[in-house]
Amino acid sequence: MALVTSSLFLALSMILSSEGQDLLDPCLSSHRMQQLMDSESNLLKFLNQTFSDRAKLSGESHYEKLSRSASRFLAVLPENNNDVVDPLRTFLGIKRFLSYYGKFFTHKKDKDVFGAVQRSLEKQKMKYPDKASLGYSIDAILRLMTAYDLDFDGMENSSGVSLSSEDKKNIMQRAKEFGLEAKGSGNGKKFIEKKSRHQVTDTDMTKYNNLCRLSRHNSYTPDNRLSCSYAKGLSGLAVWKQEVLSRDPYIAVFYDVITKREATSIMNTGAKILEGSGVMGKNKTSLLHHRLSASSWLWDNHTDTTLNLSRRVEEITSLRTEFRDHGTLAEPFQIVNYGLGGHYFPHMDYHLQHVIDAQYGVLENSGDRLATFMYYLSDVKEGGATVFPELSVAIFPVKLSAVFWYNFKIDGERDTRTLHGACPVMGGQKWIATKWIRQLSGGLSSTCELSETPPPFFR
Ligand SMILES: *[C@@H]1O[C@H](CO)[C@@H](O)[C@H](O)[C@H]1NC(C)=O
Ligand SMILES: *[C@@H]1O[C@H](CO)[C@@H](O)[C@H](O)[C@H]1NC(C)=O
Ligand SMILES: *[C@@H]1O[C@H](CO)[C@@H](O)[C@H](O)[C@H]1NC(C)=O
Ligand SMILES: *[C@@H]1O[C@H](CO)[C@@H](O)[C@H](O)[C@H]1NC(C)=O
Ligand SMILES: *[C@@H]1O[C@H](CO)[C@@H](O)[C@H](O)[C@H]1NC(C)=O
Numbered sequence: 001m002a003l004v005t006s007s008l009f010l011a012l013s014m015i016l017s018s019e020g021q022d023l024l025d026p027c028l029s030s031h032r033m034q035q036l037m038d039s040e041s042n043l044l045k046f047l048n049q050t051f052s053d054r055a056k057l058s059g060e061s062h063y064e065k066l067s068r069s070a071s072r073f074l075a076v077l078p079e080n081n082n083d084v085v086d087p088l089r090t091f092l093g094i095k096r097f098l099s100y101y102g103k104f105f106t107h108k109k110d111k112d113v114f115g116a117v118q119r120s121l122e123k124q125k126m127k128y129p130d131k132a133s134l135g136y137s138i139d140a141i142l143r144l145m146t147a148y149d150l151d152f153d154g155m156e157n158s159s160g161v162s163l164s165s166e167d168k169k170n171i172m173q174r175a176k177e178f179g180l181e182a183k184g185s186g187n188g189k190k191f192i193e194k195k196s197r198h199q200v201t202d203t204d205m206t207k208y209n210n211l212c213r214l215s216r217h218n219s220y221t222p223d224n225r226l227s228c229s230y231a232k233g234l235s236g237l238a239v240w241k242q243e244v245l246s247r248d249p250y251i252a253v254f255y256d257v258i259t260k261r262e263a264t265s266i267m268n269t270g271a272k273i274l275e276g277s278g279v280m281g282k283n284k285t286s287l288l289h290h291r292l293s294a295s296s297w298l299w300d301n302h303t304d305t306t307l308n309l310s311r312r313v314e315e316i317t318s319l320r321t322e323f324r325d326h327g328t329l330a331e332p333f334q335i336v337n338y339g340l341g342g343h344y345f346p347h348m349d350y351h352l353q354h355v356i357d358a359q360y361g362v363l364e365n366s367g368d369r370l371a372t373f374m375y376y377l378s379d380v381k382e383g384g385a386t387v388f389p390e391l392s393v394a395i396f397p398v399k400l401s402a403v404f405w406y407n408f409k410i411d412g413e414r415d416t417r418t419l420h421g422a423c424p425v426m427g428g429q430k431w432i433a434t435k436w437i438r439q440l441s442g443g444l445s446s447t448c449e450l451s452e453t454p455p456p457f458f459r
Contacts, residue, residue, distance in 0.1 A: 023122060026094075026133060027140065030337060030425065031267075032337075033093075036121070036126060047113070050113055051066040069100075069104070070104070073101070090137050091140075091167070092161065094133050105117075125274070136340065138171055140339070141171055143424050144424050146191050147209055148212065149190065152189055153187040158427065168189070179194060181193075208387055208423075211387035211392065212383070215385035215387065218381075218382075222395070224245055224392060225245065226246070230242070231252075235315060240257060243255070245393045246405075249415050251404070251405040253398075253403050254403075256401070257312060258400050260399075265305045266377060266433055267335070270295075270431070272296075294339065295335060298335060299332040309333070313373045316373075319371060323362070326365060327362070327364060328362045329437065330435055330436060330441060341426070342425050343423060344421055345421050347420070349420075368414075369438065370407060370408055371408075372405055372437075373435045374403050374435075375402045376398055377431035379397065381426070381428030384426070388418065397432070
């Protein structure tokens with residue numbers, strides 16, 4: 001027993017822990033979900049061994065039964081690979097933890113075993129999947145079906161697994177609770193949102209959905225590619241592959257602006273401290289429907305890599321990102337790992353004036369979010385584009401590239417056309433690192449230094 005137990009804990013303890021943080025539901029981060037699925041066979045080996053040892057010791061048939069069940073589940077465990085992070089496989093995985101493995105722990109006598117399993121998941125800062133997790137995974141399926149206009153057939157095709165009719169019944173029940181309209185029958189069943197419950201107009205929501213559908217596969221090429229060129233950076237030493245997607249407001253994608261090693265380093269750093277992402281002014285229940293991801297904040301001084309990546313933002317955008325105690329020029333990097341079907345409905349990056357006025361500490365006097373620079377740290381298998389509904393711009397994430405735009409007009413007005421959202425992730429992992437550059441940084445300023453400071457590359 002000791003051997004298997006220690007191999008379970010060895011596998012799990014490879015992920016560093018830090019104290020005092022809420023445990024994350026695995027559905028909120030596809031990275032955590034991958035870890036959960038990866039530890040499934042270790043978990044079953046541990047249970048099989050523990051229960052068969054107890055059966056030998058006590059002679060109780062209860063333990064023999066449990067051990068045999070664990071062994072049986074182990075034998076039919078789906079093959080694990082890096083593609084397990086997709087909605088249907090995840091749903092089935094959560095269901096196994098909850099319905100089948102959960103049954104192992106219903107007896108009072110086995111509380112200690114459950115405790116051991118819980119603790120090993122806690123080491124990865126994850127909670128044991130519960131009913132809420134199952135709910136999130138069903139919500140993810142529904143969000144993907146509505147966003148990408150897919151029926152059960154389409155979902156099964158994309159995942160390569162089938163749902164039982166009972167699973168589909170459960171999904172349909174949840175759709176009903178959400179007030180989604182069902183269309184079609186059998187495997188051709190689809191769900192439609194009857195009434196938008198979002199804060200943006202129905203027109204913007206329709207455009208968001210259309211852009212998401214267009215850019216679901218990475219074969220998508222934007223038709224609004226205006227020009228591809230080599231752009232000189234601040235120092236004039238380096239040149240960057242720039243693709244301008246909109247001139248006014250200025251939106252551009254830069255390719256190969258971060259190395260694989262840097263991307264891996266920042267994802268690893270972020271993964272250790274992921275927490276459920278919030279949206280300012282929203283409570284936890286409503287944010288789950290507005291935004292589904294896990295994130296962490298890293299100041300430039302966190303590692304050499306964060307410092308170098310922040311300097312690179314300066315180099316590319318010609319906007320300074322220096323940290324200052326009272327009035328920082330830019331925010332720390334926000335590292336985000338999207339969850340299952342993870343998305344972020346259309347929103348603006350800038351705040352309302354009263355929010356800015358109420359900011360204190362390092363953000364005091366730093367102004368609003370002048371510009372957004374977002375590194376794409378991973379390739380996404382399917383879905384997950386960044387889309388601007390009012391501009392018909394869609395950007396499919398390409399690993400090692402970055403997108404940059406101004407949230408303010410040259411005259412210092414907030415630019416409402418920068419409304420943008422993240423399409424739901426259909427398969428694979430989506431990791432981004434965002435740096436918000438504050439107005440204090442200069443560039444376009446709200447204090448009316450008009451036209452003297454046009455966006456870079458137009459000078
Ligand atoms: C379960 O444990 C028993 C007893 O140690 C062992 O003989 C058996 O091979 C295990 N089953 C699996 C599938 O690992
Ligand atoms: C699913 O795949 C099957 C076989 O490849 C195909 O016939 C069917 O049209 C696909 N359905 C959808 C909705 O993509
Ligand atoms: C959270 O927001 C929802 C929707 O706006 C609201 O119905 C609910 O009462 C709020 N809950 C709390 C605890 O504030
Ligand atoms: C980074 O800078 C912040 C702000 O000055 C400071 O609070 C923090 O301790 C620094 N962290 C490290 C690792 O130096
Ligand atoms: C950061 O940049 C400096 C200067 O270019 C370089 O010497 C150093 O190796 C970089 N550090 C990392 C961790 O990439």
